[in-house]
Amino acid sequence: MIDCSRRAFVVAAVVVSLVVATTSSGAAEPEQKYELFDSNNFDHSTTIDNEWFPLKPGMRYVWDGVTVDEDEEVESHSVVLTVTGLTKMIDGVRTVVCWERDIVDRELEESEIYFAAQDNDGTVWLLGEYPEEYDGKKLEAAPCWIQGIQDAKAGIMMLADPKVGSPSYSQGWAPAVEFTDRGAVYKTDEKTSVPFGSYDDVLVIDEYNKEEPGAFQLKYFARGVGNVRVGWRGDVTDQETLELVQVEELSAEELAKADDEALQLEQHAYEISKDDFGHTKPSERSAANAVAQ
């Protein structure tokens, strides 16, 4: 699940120093502002089988929860992720197209496509995203970024072998849209229960960015499932909690429909984000889905 709440409207100076920061664990250590991305290290890039972050085409995940703001107003919030049957070439790497929708207080607040790939070591990478943010039915913003375009750099969605003490990592670096999210392994061997199931040996990742110092989003990952819970700690503006409530494999017909929706969003991306998206090739249906069409 991609967190876009911390991304678009933050008006802050983009930090330009190459190094130096304090990691979420509190230990001072050098921090690369972005990851070194090697497009030659992706031989089977669309097979995303990292045990903490599997993305299999045709899977649909639903998280549900609430957000409590500073005034203690409670809003319902759910997120739906569909791993489509589409792939898209970005900077020489074939990526899996994921389609995610954020529903807040029963209205669609954001719909986005993002592009994920797994390298030869098992690390899952984020190579770009096109999010549309809405106010009612009106498009408010579309802070798109794509690896290799306008200085944007791919980031890590999940380490191949996450361990406490591993260096923090960039989840993507896109100065043009002020996207500087980072992740760090916070805890391992945790237990958690959500409506979809109960899990031991849970990995907790701390997510944060430079625009909101002291605020951390916690993401809980279960082996073979992926993200099962979202929580928070620190000085956050909105206290967001989400739990995995549903995982299902779409039928061929449902997947084809999801692909169509994602393609529509992509078509819009070509119109709205010409400077970024205009430099990419269109997504392609997988062979199986093309036949189903």
Add this chain to the structure above:
Amino acid sequence: MSSALKTVLSVVTLIGIVGSASAQTALPGTEEFGMTKKELVQAIEKVEALIAECMRQEGFEYVATDYTTVRRGMMADKSLPGMTEEEFIEAHGFGLSTLYTGGAPQLVNGYSPARVGLGDRNVDIFKNLSPTDQVAYNRALLGENTDATFAVGLELENFARCGGCTLKAIKQVFTPEQLKATYYNPLDALINNDPRMKAALREYAEKMRKAGFDYNHPDEVEPDIMRRLHVITGGGTIPLEKLSPGQMAALKKLQELERRVAVVNLQLQEDIFEPVEEKIEKEMYAQKVE
């Protein structure tokens, strides 16, 4: 909360701030039943404590639910994870006959605003009872209508279907006026009294009739579907699997009607009411700022 009311909340909140500065005009609160947020939280806490006390006297355990849980129950109305309100209505109408189970809300696995508003602890307490005690428990807690929890009544701003300890507690906290089935939130009443809104309601009724439905106000639709559902299901007491073939056929027909009317109702609300409400809001806001 009605969509009509929801749309004015942000502006009315601002008006409230302006108004409180001068303390000249007593504006209704922005929450259900015209309460302020603080009043609503206090009302929920009082009602929940009274329900727990009443249930104790009836020989049952009930944990007073907190504000956030009750609010979640309210938000669960016409809502399923991963669906917008529009998608929900297209698929399930208002979620009344379409998602009917006839079972105790605590035992429903899918859509159940009533279950959400009761909170996990009370659901667990209920599940640990024998089937006979479960029936007695819900009769003590909710009376005849087991879907009419406090959170559901609060969301609808209508406690007419509540019963048992829930109604007893509500009666000690809410005014007799608020307990009437015909009660209107002061904010809704304010908007409904505007001549432009009255004209919009006439247009709504006319377009509803053209679409084949005899409703004069959006607030008439859901109670009518509920009434029809109760005729078919013996007041909502017959489990879905125990409905006769005739009842099942009638239910299917009602479900189709519910889906169709809910879609038309939503469309008309968006097309007719929202632009009018927006105008009224702007004027209210401008007047108060002056």
